[in-house]
Structures are given as structure tokens and as C-alpha cells.
Amino acid sequence: MNEMLLKYGCNPNQKPSRVFMENGEELPITVLNGKPGYINLLDAFNGIQLVKELKKATGLPAATSFKHVSPAGAAIGLPLSETLSKIYWVDDLGELSPLACAYARARGADRMSSYGDFIALSDICDVPTAKMIQREVSDGVIAPGYTDEALEILKSKRKGTYNIIQIDESYVPAPVERKQVYGVTFEQGRNELPIDNELLANVVTDNKDIPDDKKRDLLISLITLKYTQSNSVCYVKDGQAIGIGAGQQSRIHCTRLAGQKADNWWLRQCPKVMALPFKDDVRRADRDNAIDVYIGDEYEDVLRDGEWQKVFTSCPAPLTREEKKEWLAKNTDVSLGSDAFFPFGDNIERAHKSGVEYIAQPGGSIRDDNVIETCNKYGIAMAFTGIRLFHH
Numbered sequence: 001m002n003e004m005l006l007k008y009g010c011n012p013n014q015k016p017s018r019v020f021m022e023n024g025e026e027l028p029i030t031v032l033n034g035k036p037g038y039i040n041l042l043d044a045f046n047g048i049q050l051v052k053e054l055k056k057a058t059g060l061p062a063a064t065s066f067k068h069v070s071p072a073g074a075a076i077g078l079p080l081s082e083t084l085s086k087i088y089w090v091d092d093l094g095e096l097s098p099l100a101c102a103y104a105r106a107r108g109a110d111r112m113s114s115y116g117d118f119i120a121l122s123d124i125c126d127v128p129t130a131k132m133i134q135r136e137v138s139d140g141v142i143a144p145g146y147t148d149e150a151l152e153i154l155k156s157k158r159k160g161t162y163n164i165i166q167i168d169e170s171y172v173p174a175p176v177e178r179k180q181v182y183g184v185t186f187e188q189g190r191n192e193l194p195i196d197n198e199l200l201a202n203v204v205t206d207n208k209d210i211p212d213d214k215k216r217d218l219l220i221s222l223i224t225l226k227y228t229q230s231n232s233v234c235y236v237k238d239g240q241a242i243g244i245g246a247g248q249q250s251r252i253h254c255t256r257l258a259g260q261k262a263d264n265w266w267l268r269q270c271p272k273v274m275a276l277p278f279k280d281d282v283r284r285a286d287r288d289n290a291i292d293v294y295i296g297d298e299y300e301d302v303l304r305d306g307e308w309q310k311v312f313t314s315c316p317a318p319l320t321r322e323e324k325k326e327w328l329a330k331n332t333d334v335s336l337g338s339d340a341f342f343p344f345g346d347n348i349e350r351a352h353k354s355g356v357e358y359i360a361q362p363g364g365s366i367r368d369d370n371v372i373e374t375c376n377k378y379g380i381a382m383a384f385t386g387i388r389l390f391h392h
Contacts, residue, residue, distance in 0.1 A: 047120025
């Protein structure tokens, strides 16, 4: 099969719609269940590239949670702490495989954005990963394969309509890619530039010490950015993205957006937040929504009389500005990547507020001196990669 007819394109009025191989070869995917749509396939093909690169760079299973052609989260399969297991709502699932840990981390980075995601897995989907996916709100998954039991678990999802795609691991795309906009065909060479430790060799700050695990985190940030709609910035800690800012016109807005997501990820781990008295029948998605409001500036929306009773057994005390500031100050050792240079030091100032101590960015701004000076003020180690990672 070298083409697949789709129900419609990005929107229901955009018909006809299909995906096909211009060279007449077979499509590199097999749909094992469901009927994936246009945007599902965009997410799937971008996501599978991301996780393949993450696994190649780190040697560990990788997963990503995609929404609207940008990752909401991406991670490698490191074990979960007790705290992370609780805030990701997986502490009741027993022992998790490395692949399941990777997806728990990818989904847990920004659970609000991951609602209704399309999942990409670097390895054959196993039972622990399938069980985790089964109970989340998701549109579909792409992986190089599925165990028989995992496939049956996933086929039972969404009344049997869940999208399950298998990718041919031997598939190699053509070196030149094309797309059309307004009837005009664009053509460019694929971005095959390897992202490895060589890109982190040019450390331009006074602090030149980037430990191996932080180099790993910087590579995760850069690989994630390679498949994120630009402008984009990615905060990473302990093998997972914790804040991704995608598709912003201004670099500082990317840094702020991603930084706020990283802050929210950390605030979810605050003991006061973890102790919120949820009613037993409140669903995970509703808990996520309540937590997001509770830790934000509009916390009264979930604490006012008549509202708190819907999710809590008793009305919790607000998380004060001082409590937030004190807890956020404990988040350290965060790594940050940017898909293009930082034009001003204000980006560094914002990144520092979210615990960033290591940065990788292309460099090349006329204000590089100001950016480096700001890093030096906080003892941040920053590498100039010399490469831009725009993705559109």
C-alpha cells in the first residue's frame, strides 16, 4: 500500500485527503487498529523521529507525547522516584518497564497539554506501557512493534477505535523533503545533522563544567527542539523535558512559557500540593485541572465556595506566593536548550528563575556578550552549538 485515504485534512472541510509515497514505494507504516487522521499522522511521523534520535543519543528507551505537531513532553526510560510516580498518577501500576517510565515522564511533564495526545515509542510496546496508555485520554500510538498482549490491551481502548500504528524500523526517508504551501512546492534537504556531545564542546562561559548527566539532558533538549514548532525553548531535568515552549514569535515568550511549565511541574511536587484532599471519585484529568488552577494565580476559581466541594473533601488553604517562591527556589540543576540564539540576557534571567544551570544554544547574536555576562553572573555553564534547529 503506497497511499492511505483519510477522512479529511486538518479540518473537516478540507477534502479530499490522503497520505502517499510519491516514488511509488510502500508506506512505511501499518495501521493495526483505528483510522488515524491527518494531524494524527503528522504527530506520529514527527514523534517517531524524535524518540529514535533520543534512543540513539542516550541508549535508553524513549517516548514522547505529541499535540498539534509539537511535543508536550519527551523523556528517556529512567526509573521514577516515589514522588514522580505519585504526581504522574502511576503509583498504583506496580513495577514499570523502562519504556513505561519513559512514557510516564513524557506524559507527566505537562499533563494538561498531553490530554488527547499522540504517543511515539522508540521500542516495542510492552504490557506495562500499554496498561498506562489504556487509561489515559489519547488519540493513538506509533511504535516499531507491540507484544501480543500489549496489542490486545490497546485494541480495547476507545471502544475498539484507538489508533495503533506500526512503523517499519528499516525505513529510511529520502534525503530531500518537499511540501506545498499555497500551491507552491518547497524543497529542502532533511535535517540529518547528528546531535551529540561534539555540539557541547564550545563552552563560552566562565563556568565550563558540564557533567555527563547534564550533557545528556542538554542533548535531550536539543533533540526535542529539533521536532518542535519554532521558536522553541526546552527545559530538561533528570532525563525528561519539564517545560517546552513552542511556536512563539518572540524568544523571551518561549523562555517564559517553557519556564512557567517547568515551574508548574516542580510545584506539583510541593508537599502541600501533593496533600490536596481530593475526593475518591475525581478523575485524573479533573485532578490535573484542579491542580493547575490551584497552583496558578486564579486559585480562587477552585477554592471558592461551591467549587471546592466538587473535587475536595475539605477546602484546602491557598498556596501562597511566599510558599511558591520558597519551593521553586529548591529546583536546581535544570538544563535548557534553545533552537536559535538568545538575543538578550533577559532570557537567561528568566531561565535562572526556574533553576537553569546549564544551557545549549547556537550563539551568534550581536548581544552574545550580554548573554554570556548574564550567565556568568549566575555561574551558569553555556555551550554555543553553532547550529540552528528551526522546525516548521
